[in-house]
Amino acid sequence: MNFEHSEKVVELQRRVSAFMDAQVYPNEDRYHREVGEGDRWQPVQVIEELKARAKAEGLWNLFLPESEYGAGLTNSEYAPLCEIMGRSLWAPEVFNCSAPDTGNMEVLARYGTSEQKKQWLEPLLRGEIRSAFAMTEPLVASSDATNIESSIVRDGNEYVINGRKWWTSGANDSRCKVFVFMGKTDPDGEDRHRRQSMILVPRDTPGITILRHLPVLGFDDAPHGHAEIVFENVRVPVTSMLLGEGRGFEIAQGRLGPGRIHHCMRLIGLAERALEVMCKRSLSRTAFGRPIAEQTVTQQRIADARIAIDETRYLVLDAAHKMDTVGNKVAAREIAMIKVAAPNMACNVIDSAIQACGGYGMQDRFLAHAYAAARSLRIADGPDEVHRNQIARMELARYRDAA
Incomplete structure (x- = not known):
């Protein structure tokens, strides 16, 4: 490319x-x-x-x-x-x-x-309203989305929704007007990837209770926030179903591919700014008779950060290119790779920036919040372990096919 x-x-x-x-x-x-x-x-x-x-x-x-x-x-x-x-x-x-x-x-x-x-x-x-994606649940290991227990049951011309969700980002925002909700419409279906559906739920529908906001390493991310929510006998018309019953996983794959690459793109920007902070701070401070920037350990951190950022950027561009040319499904390996690489890279670069800044790094609002955000993305949209397993399976498949 x-x-x-x-x-x-x-x-x-x-x-x-x-x-x-x-x-x-x-x-x-x-x-x-x-x-x-x-x-x-x-x-x-x-x-x-x-x-x-x-x-x-x-x-x-x-x-x-x-x-x-x-x-x-x-x-x-x-x-x-x-x-x-x-x-x-x-x-x-x-x-x-x-x-x-x-x-x-x-x-x-x-x-x-x-x-x-x-x-x-x-x-x-138009930017007039905001939305939230209600998928993760507190009572099951949501890294395996087939574990989702929330139910979507048809009753005449309505669906009745019950379930408990958390880490529903944006739900606390007063501008949030709609949830994209994932739950089971066919809990006993033979194909476990056809049991789930996605449905649109207006925020003001009776039966929705936001229990609390969930801070991320101490940051509440207001006014956006991340919520734990109970859906109790929430009724919406059948026209609220997305694509059709049993299509939830299909929609999730279509949604999470672009969502993951967007997160990775933004993380590169965060890491670039953290490196900028590290360089400027190390040039302006003196320790043991010379600028921190002349200390070998600082130079090594700066060099490692530069290499890691550029490596990740090229991985992301490669994934974007494949998404554009062969589609999100074929680009699954590349998307999984960047979803592991980008948050880990950003965590390491931001951590080095904090270390180079010393006490200032411990209280600087940007660095602390950037680290919390980067660290959370090693879990959000699928934890590292799930993506690594997926990458390994696809790699091993090449050799099984050859055999």
Whole structure:
């Protein structure tokens, strides 16, 4: 593949970088100040202002490849732009390119009916509402999605939903208006991958109770948050079903592939910014008679970070290229590889930055929150162990086939 970006992408990189420099980084203190004032679960004014500016500048909905709703970019073209947005944990929302909305919008664009698109996709694309993805459950090992116990039972012209979910990101946000819910419609089906379905559940439907928000290594991620939720006899019309009963795993694979690569793209941006912090701090501080940057251990950490970031970037670009050319299903190995590589790389680079910064690194808001976010992604969207097993099985299959 060609690693050179087209003129169109280079120009978009310039524009997104300029927007970050002029609008996002200077407002980071304001963002944290507004989140800390009053009700932490209400939208903050700075986000709404910057969303309007990004939309006015045409930097909006840059994801959604192969869709009439997006900006017409491929995964490979979107990758460097997503990386730039990922340098700030809250910046992707400014461009309407944040999780879990991007994944949910892809689900609706690919699998939704015209009515579902009108009701939910269009306001999501306009940035008027937000959404959540309710899949993981506290009572089972959700790394194996066939364990999911939540039920979706048809009763006439309605489905009745019961279950307990957690780590439902975005559910605490007052703008969250719809859940993409995964549960079993055929719990005794012979094919365990056809037992599950996905259904759209309006947030204000009776029977939904948010029990609590779940902090990530001490960060509550307000106003977005991650929730534990009970669904008790929640009724929705049969028209809320996505694609059809028993198609939940099929939808999940279509959703999680793009979602995983987006996370990896953003993690590269986080790691780049952490390396930047490490370099600047080590050049400005002196220890034992010379700048920290001249200490061999610091130079080794900087070199290792540079190598690891670039290795991961090329892995991600390779996965994006395969998704564009042969499809998400054929690119499963590459997607699994980057889902292991990117969070581990980011954790290591951010940890080195913290170490190089000493006491400052322990209290710097960006580094601490970036580390928590990177560490959580070794579990979210499938833990390292699941992806490593998948990679190994596919690798071993090549030799079994040859034998």
